[in-house]
Amino acid sequence: MSKIIFDSNQIQAMIPHRYPFLMxxxxxxxxxxxxxxxxxxxxxANEIHFMGSKKHVMPVPFIIxxxxxxxxxxxxNLEEYKNELALFAGLENCEVFKDVIPGxxxxxxxxxxxxxxxxxxxxxxxxxxxxxxxxxxxTFGLDRRK
Amino acid sequence: MGKTILDSNQIQQLIPNRYPMLLVDRVVNLDVENxxxxxxKAVTANEMQFIGHFPHKHVMPGVLTLESLSQTGLxxxxxxxxxxxxxxxVRKYDKCRxxxxxxxxxxxxxxxxxxxxxxxxVVVMAKAIVEETDAVVVELTYSIK
Numbered sequence: 607m608s609k610i611i612f613d614s615n616q617i618q619a620m621i622p623h624r625y626p627f628l629m630x631x632x633x634x635x636x637x638x639x640x641x642x643x644x645x646x647x648x649x650x651a652n653e654i655h656f657m658g659s660k661k662h663v664m665p666v667p668f669i670i671x672x673x674x675x676x677x678x679x680x681x682x683n684l685e686e687y688k689n690e691l692a693l694f695a696g697l698e699n700c701e702v703f704k705d706v707i708p709g710x711x712x713x714x715x716x717x718x719x720x721x722x723x724x725x726x727x728x729x730x731x732x733x734x735x736x737x738x739x740x741x742x743x744x745t746f747g748l749d750r751r752k
Numbered sequence: 753m754g755k756t757i758l759d760s761n762q763i764q765q766l767i768p769n770r771y772p773m774l775l776v777d778r779v780v781n782l783d784v785e786n787x788x789x790x791x792x793k794a795v796t797a798n799e800m801q802f803i804g805h806f807p808h809k810h811v812m813p814g815v816l817t818l819e820s821l822s823q824t825g826l827x828x829x830x831x832x833x834x835x836x837x838x839x840x841x842v843r844k845y846d847k848c849r850x851x852x853x854x855x856x857x858x859x860x861x862x863x864x865x866x867x868x869x870x871x872x873x874v875v876v877m878a879k880a881i882v883e884e885t886d887a888v889v890v891e892l893t894y895s896i897k
Contacts, residue, residue: 626801659770659773666845671813671815694815697845
């Protein structure tokens, strides 16, 4: 596996999300100049949301949330946004290509971040075994934090 | 509040979702002929997600409201004769806006209307409304097998 830039403890210092809503385990790539970030989440049957369905499939909204959290971690590493909290403002063209199941490792990539005043957009993908499972354009609004 | 058409036990008989992913409490209007449904999700601080979202500021995760809307749409589709035995999944989320925060104590009115339908795809317009204000709007595409 790729080298760890931030582990889950360091991630908790950057975003306010906590169990059972912390959806990124580690960051393996961070480019603050080009605004690209890659995060990782492993999926296990021992997670609370799998209690909620007969067939174990990671709920897609949680994958979307994880992509957004990955973007939020990137923002918290940009000097001008480190005191801001990014909140969900919109979602465009979010397509689901395959199911994510326990045992999978998801790689989230957020790139092409475009900031315009208090709002921004980014393109995100969630991939398993090199294949895109979910892709989306995510819009966020900034709120003073933390 | 309108009359209850389906309560949470009846909803569990229709859709496979269970705690902590059963995110519709009751159906108050089900108009199968006009392709429309209205349901309610009551939001309380005593729900699991608020442990972590966030410890010092409870905000209903927007993605869970999206899930409430997709489950409401699923209830509508499963009440239609042509889809009732099918495997139905959301394949696309589009044109989504999160317009206001949903917090504990709020009642979300979930309104879903079918806009396009064929044998293998259904598109719906879905809205979560709190106190007559749109909180979340989204266009959902279901694939049907």
